[in-house]
Amino acid sequence: MVRILLADESTIARRGLRALLETREGFEICGEAVNGQEAVELANHLRPDVAVLEISLPVLDGVEATRQIRNLVPSTEVLIFTFEDSEDTVQAALHAGARGFVLKSEPDDAIIKAVASVAVHVRILPDQLASLNGKHNGNGEGHQSMALTARELEVVRLIAEGKSNKLIAHLLDISTKTVETHRSTSMRKLNVHSAAQLVRHAIRCGLIQP
Numbered sequence: 001m002v003r004i005l006l007a008d009e010s011t012i013a014r015r016g017l018r019a020l021l022e023t024r025e026g027f028e029i030c031g032e033a034v035n036g037q038e039a040v041e042l043a044n045h046l047r048p049d050v051a052v053l054e055i056s057l058p059v060l061d062g063v064e065a066t067r068q069i070r071n072l073v074p075s076t077e078v079l080i081f082t083f084e085d086s087e088d089t090v091q092a093a094l095h096a097g098a099r100g101f102v103l104k105s106e107p108d109d110a111i112i113k114a115v116a117s118v119a120v121h122v123r124i125l126p127d128q129l130a131s132l133n134g135k136h137n138g139n140g141e142g143h144q145s146m147a148l149t150a151r152e153l154e155v156v157r158l159i160a161e162g163k164s165n166k167l168i169a170h171l172l173d174i175s176t177k178t179v180e181t182h183r184s185t186s187m188r189k190l191n192v193h194s195a196a197q198l199v200r201h202a203i204r205c206g207l208i209q210p
Contacts (some may be wrong), residue, residue: 002119003030005048007039007065008081008201009058013104017052017081017111024112036060043069043076050119053098055082055089063096070097081111090125100124113173120171122157152189155182159198 004027007015014032021027031046033039036057043051051069055062066078077099084090090101101121102114117124151172158168165183171175192198 001028002026003028003048005031005035005042005046005051007057008054009034020108036065039065040068044072048076050077050079050115052079054082055080055084058198063092066093066096066098077118079114117154122154128178152182155179156186
């Protein structure tokens with residue numbers, strides 16, 4: 001069961017997101033917060049798997065709330081859920097420790113997939129912002145991961161975490177054949193020739209935590 005904390009000043013927004021996420025089997029909303037300070041306190045108390053935060057929270061904004069949640073509860077992943085899609089906003093959230101970023105304008109299935117991906121420690125960004133992955137690797141090899149699409153990055157991370165093609169297909173709601181295609185394309189782009197090399201590259205470039 002994936003336990004989820006929601007934080008948004010808007011009651012309507014929280015209610016809508018709760019209704020959407022509760023359609024997914026295995027998701028449980030364990031708490032709701034109306035500001036960043038409350039989100040931090042609830043995260044520390046409830047220890048959710050995922051905290052879904054609006055970036056423009058009152059009292060503490062989403063960036064500072066993310067930073068404090070990650071410091072207090074490292075096991076809680078943070079997904080930013082907002083209409084704001086400027087590069088500066090995304091950069092700030094990722095630097096604070098957010099695992100993912102999804103726009104409120106995205107289709108319902110994309111929002112559900114974003115939460116599911118973050119829950120298994122996969123960074124998720126809108127396709128138009130996928131190149132930002134490489135800017136947070138902390139080393140000179142980020143340009144290589146920037147060559148991958150957002151979906152290829154998801155598949156690479158899950159492979160590096162030891163998950164089978166069948167499980168990856170289930171987690172990402174795609175076919176096993178599509179996973180195999182993403183795997184072979186990623187290996188070609190990264191110029192690696194085995195799963196072991198793929199894992200080493202993923203760790204070296206910061207795609208996963210060692």
